[in-house]
Amino acid sequence: MLLPIPQVLNQNQLDDVRRLLATAQFVDGKVSAGMAARRVKNNEEVAGDAAQLDELNKIVMGSLVHHSVYLNGALPHRVAAPYYARYAPGMAYGDHVDDPVMGPGPRYRSDIAITIFLSDGERYDGGELVIRTSFGNKEVKLPAGDGIMYPASSLHHVTAVTRGERLVATTWVQSLVRDPEKRQLLYELHLAREKLLDAQPGTAETARVNTAYVNLVRMWAEV
Numbered sequence: 001m002l003l004p005i006p007q008v009l010n011q012n013q014l015d016d017v018r019r020l021l022a023t024a025q026f027v028d029g030k031v032s033a034g035m036a037a038r039r040v041k042n043n044e045e046v047a048g049d050a051a052q053l054d055e056l057n058k059i060v061m062g063s064l065v066h067h068s069v070y071l072n073g074a075l076p077h078r079v080a081a082p083y084y085a086r087y088a089p090g091m092a093y094g095d096h097v098d099d100p101v102m103g104p105g106p107r108y109r110s111d112i113a114i115t116i117f118l119s120d121g122e123r124y125d126g127g128e129l130v131i132r133t134s135f136g137n138k139e140v141k142l143p144a145g146d147g148i149m150y151p152a153s154s155l156h157h158v159t160a161v162t163r164g165e166r167l168v169a170t171t172w173v174q175s176l177v178r179d180p181e182k183r184q185l186l187y188e189l190h191l192a193r194e195k196l197l198d199a200q201p202g203t204a205e206t207a208r209v210n211t212a213y214v215n216l217v218r219m220w221a222e223v
Helices: 011-023 053-064 068-074 180-199 204-220
Strands: 003-005 026-028 044-046 076-079 083-087 092-096 112-117 124-126 129-133 136-140 147-151 156-158 161-164 166-175
Touching: 003 068, 011 053, 011 166, 053 112, 053 166, 068 076, 068 112, 068 147, 068 180, 180 204
Parallel strands: none
Antiparallel strands: 003 147, 026 044, 044 083, 076 166, 083 166, 092 156, 112 147, 112 166, 124 161, 129 136, 129 156
16 A cells, blocks of 8 residues: 655754754665665665754654554554665665565564655655556655655665755554555545544444444454
8 A cells, every 4th residue: 555644744843854964974875774775775874873863753753653644554563763864866776675574673574664755846856766566656756744655565766866855764664454455444444434433423334334443453453
C-alpha cells in the first residue's frame, strides 16, 4: 500500500528542521547502508552523533507518531529513529530493497518505509522516489512536510538530483500486522468505520463494522 501522509510537519516545524540541518554534520550515506544498497547509494546523512539529532527527532517523530494516517495505516508496533538525508546535484540512490531486519540496539522487522519530504519541490529538480509496483512504477515527489508510506519490501530508487538540494527524513516501522494486503484491508475498513461512527453512531450497521474491524486486528496482530 502506497499511502500519502499529508502535513506531517507544518511550516514552522519545517523552518526549525531546516535550521537544524543547516548546521548539522553530514557524512557519506553509505555508512548506514547494507551490503547491496551500499553499491548504489550516493547521498549524505546527518552523522549519528550529531548534536542536532535529538531536537530533529522531537520535531519530526513527535508529529509523525500522532498522525492519524500513520497510526491507522501502519498499525505500528516499533518505529525507528529516522535518517536525515541530503541529495546534492548528481546524487541518487539506485534500485534497492530495504534490509528486512534493522536496528543497532533492539532489532525490528522493517515492514514499512516512510519518507518525509523536507525540501520545497520547486527548489530542486529530479530526486523523485520511484517505487516499483505490480501496476508499474510510481513516482513520488510531495510538498515539503508531507510523507509517503510504502512497503519496505518493494524495489525502489531515488532519481538523480539535477538542481538544488533534496532533504528528506526516512524511517521504518514494524507493524502489528505483517501482511501488507491485510494492512490495506484494515485501513480501508477503518475509513468506512470512522464515517459510520461519525454519521450513524449507535446503529446496528455501525456496530457490526466496528466489531469486524476490532476483531480482525485481534486476529491478525502479532505482539
